[in-house]
Amino acid sequence: MKELQHLNKYFLKYKYQLILGVIITAIARVFLLFTPRLVREIFTVVENWNNGIITDKSVFKAELLENILLIVGASIVAGVLTFLMRQTIINVSRYVEYDLKNEVYQQYQKLSLNFYKKNRTGDLMNRITEDVSRVRMYAGPAIMYSINTITLFVIALIYMFNQAPKLTLYTILPLPILSVAIYKLSKEIHKRSTIVQEYLSKLSSSTQETFSGISIIKAYGLELQTSANFNQLSEESRQKQLDLVRIRSFFFPMMILLIGISNLMVIYIGGKQYIDGEIESLGTIAEFIIYVNMLTWPVATVGWVTSIVQQAEASQKRINEFLKKKPEISNTVTEPTTIKGDITFKNVYFTYDDTNIQALNDVSFTLNKGKTLAIIGKTGSGKSTILDLIGRLYDIDKGEILIDGKPIKSINLTSLRNAIGYVPQDAFLFSDTIKNNITFGKEDASDEDVITAAKQAQVHKNIVKFNKGYDTVLGERGITLSGGQKQRVSIARAIVKDPKILLFDDSLSAVDTETEEKILHHLNTVSKDKTTIIVSHRVSSVKNADHIIVLDNGKIIQDGNHNSLINKVGYYKELYEKQLSEAY
């Protein structure tokens, strides 16, 4: 229960609804328990009529009717209260589920990129869906059924002991056996349903992967093989489902058996006691039969609730593991920082934790506000890493990164990221309209801003050709853009944000040189007062930059401007000549 204490703050938040729920539950049970006593009354009235104690037929009828009406009345009140019990306690569990989901999601957002590298997406999704649902079962049904069982049991036992103490003992004897049996069964059901769940998620991720890679599968003619893999997985999954169904089938027969045994005991022992004169009325036997049936389900829930609590505890433990994680990159500055855009790297060293790859080795450069730096170099030389470090997606090992002359850690993280317009290597677009994809970083951008940015990114003409223009939906339910179109929408997104710092990570690789030329021309105007970094493999993209650095294996091996570098023997000159000859 230690892990579940995390939920106490939510119980405190919804304390009034919870207390109301508990009171309603208790009162509902009291009303429910009127029925057995009233049934006994009816039996007594009938016995009295048979024994001649009541002789007046109208009195007999009136007493019968009174008890029947009382049963109907008590049942209606109990029914209404049971409805209200669910409306309070189950509602609270839904509120708790909602709050907990939000808490986990907020925490996910705070955690740094490294966290996402170390944990699989499926696992992250599971904690926010499966685990939170299991915890909800504790916050709602488990609490509700526990209160239900306790109140019903206490009140019923008091009534029963008052009526016939010996019969009570015999009646409740099989109930603990029922509880333990249900507990064991629930545990086994849970074990098997977890396996079924695992198979279902394997099936869905494998299907999802197949659909995502359908063009490759078709191109390589692998349909039969993927179908065979699917069938095998599906067959295994079916087997596990059948195992689960088998164990579940025991549940109700077992309950019926144990209720049957209890009923028989009441009839047998009660009957003997009646014959021996230990109990006065046959009505008591009827009353006890109703108690047994009323108590069976709550007693069965003791076993069920125990297993729910155990599952919830395990799930909350997994959730807590993530909630307790401290973000590696945190914002320590509360005041917003105004950013101008000067960037300085001083002897920066950086190694990726997970792979131990040293991506940057003693990198230094200075880039003043409004200037353009280009980074060129072989793949894996550390170009993207420099951009990630400017956005403080990682903290460096050694050296210093200064923004406007201040250490990057002393700058408000939100202000820093708000000041950056980043165009990643793989343009990521959401399943949303083109317009919303462009205004992603600046939701209040006007239609005019969006169109201007799209024109500057050379994608406006493509967009207006679609039937719905800027309202065209992209992604799974919409159209698929070409690689170059995606890159350009992504560039428009950065431009519309009007940031102080623009970072382009090989963002023109999928556009032809003519379009590239036009985009670069517009970028000259757009980035006039902005600090710009362009990462590229193409000399044509970087030649107009104020400063160019050439990276190799995390080290700067050359730097200067285009004119100086093409006159120096080295990587840049070689690349320039090679790309020049390819162009002709």
Ligand SMILES: Nc1ncnc2c1ncn2[C@@H]1O[C@H](COP(=O)(O)OP(=O)(O)OP(=O)(O)O)[C@@H](O)[C@H]1O
């Ligand atoms: N998130 C990461 N975790 C671990 N290692 C990484 C990560 N990102 C990059 N690396 C490694 O760091 C080195 C530098 O990578 P980086 O992406 O900065 O290179 P790049 O010059 O941008 O390459 P490319 O031109 O192919 O995009 C590479 O060896 C790469 O494998």
